[in-house]
Amino acid sequence: MVDEDERKHRNMQPENIKEILSVVSSEVPALIKSILNSVFSEEAGRNMGKAAAAYYKELKNGGMPEQVAVKMTEDYMRTFTSIGDMLRSGGMMRRHGEHSGEDIGAEIEKKIHERLDKKARDADEGEEEEKE
Amino acid sequence: MVKTLFKATPNLAILGTSVFWMYLTLGSRVRKARRAFEKQLVSQGMSKEDAKRLSACYNDLKNNITNMLRRQVVNFERP
Numbered sequence: 246m247v248d249e250d251e252r253k254h255r256n257m258q259p260e261n262i263k264e265i266l267s268v269v270s271s272e273v274p275a276l277i278k279s280i281l282n283s284v285f286s287e288e289a290g291r292n293m294g295k296a297a298a299a300y301y302k303e304l305k306n307g308g309m310p311e312q313v314a315v316k317m318t319e320d321y322m323r324t325f326t327s328i329g330d331m332l333r334s335g336g337m338m339r340r341h342g343e344h345s346g347e348d349i350g351a352e353i354e355k356k357i358h359e360r361l362d363k364k365a366r367d368a369d370e371g372e373e374e375e376k377e
Numbered sequence: 378m379v380k381t382l383f384k385a386t387p388n389l390a391i392l393g394t395s396v397f398w399m400y401l402t403l404g405s406r407v408r409k410a411r412r413a414f415e416k417q418l419v420s421q422g423m424s425k426e427d428a429k430r431l432s433a434c435y436n437d438l439k440n441n442i443t444n445m446l447r448r449q450v451v452n453f454e455r456p
Binding site: 282 | 411413422423430434
């Protein structure tokens with residue numbers, strides 16, 4: 246126990262802190278830079294563009310109308326931005342502890358009910374139109 | 378304590394400067410990525426307007442990330 250305290254005290258010496266910070270100051274910016282480069286660089290943009298363009302081209306070749314193909318490609322690209330949303334909501338959840346598992350479960354249940362109600366309404370309307 | 382702070386200052390300055398520089402250059406990185414992205418879409422027959430609309434997601438992503446980081450820095454001291 247005493248040895249551990251002594252070791253901790255030795256680690257907090259100015260020389261050691263200086264050494265730790267010198268490593269952190271060189272490693273952390275490199276890490277951030279590589280993360281940013283993987284998303285925000287010409288190369289990454291080109292690759293993402295290739296993927297989206299291939300998706301769009303396939304839709305067009307499959308006979309999809311122009312506007313629908315564009316809309317679907319936009320939805321495809323939205324998964325890309327949702328990474329940021331995910332990070333943000335993850336950070337907020339950790340900070341505030343707003344959403345417990347039960348809250349999320351209740352939210353999903355509510356959404357399912359809404360979807361089912363909408364489907365039932367649409368089916369009813371369709372039947373009425375057929376009768377007319 | 379003062380000695381520690383004094384010795385840590387150059388390293389902290391380097392760390393702060395590099396992070397700030399990255400923050401400043403982020404805009405130009407996003408522009409380059411957007412341009413390359415749009416070029417690929419236009420080459421596959423998409424109109425320029427649609428390509429621009431699609432590439433706006435890069436700005437959204439940048440805003441999301443910077444807002445998140447800013448909020449975390451601002452709330453750093455709060456429990």
